[in-house]
Amino acid sequence: CLTSALAWAVEDLDWPCIQRLVPEISAVTIWDGPPIEDALRTWPEKPAIRDLVAKLATRQMNAEQAEQNITAFVKTLQNEEKNPALTMVFAGLWVTLNNRRRTMIEGIKRFARQQSDRAKRIEKKLLDLDRILESTDDRVKIEALRYDMALESRIFEDREKSIYFLCEQPVKMESILGGLARAISSQLD
16 A cells, blocks of 8 residues: 555655655545546436535544444445445545645645745845945945845745645645545545
8 A cells, every 4th residue: 555655656846845745645545445537427417426525525523423424324325335326435435635735735735835936035135235234335225135035035034834744735635535435435445
């Protein structure tokens, strides 16, 4: 499983996190149930499965509630429907949460690019300040540049503190999907 996960790991210069960038959670690393290829095509066509996937994928859903919802869903099924339906539920969650995770990752990369641009602006302002200090005694210009630089630096530092929290979000999403996969597969025959 670990080999499959690492095979997806990508080197990306915009990725600011300590964790390796894994753009998509591989289904085989978290799902020990039946193959999902057919379920990937059919789950959106089933209203009950779409509704359950939407409910399970909400951010407010905790593990206990998820298990209760899955158990309640299983009780509505005939024996021969159970494994295919549960496989479709997993497939729907896998698609839904991977898409949400992909959006998170793109947001983190965009955040990192903005930080990089801000760092370049700070560096340019430092060079401008050095140049102005050597060529003029214009206090107004010097103070305005120092103020701009201090503001940019404070924003940079405040945003830099958020990176740890942001980097944890895709990891949490992977953990949630793994927990849901275990809850679903525990109901399989």
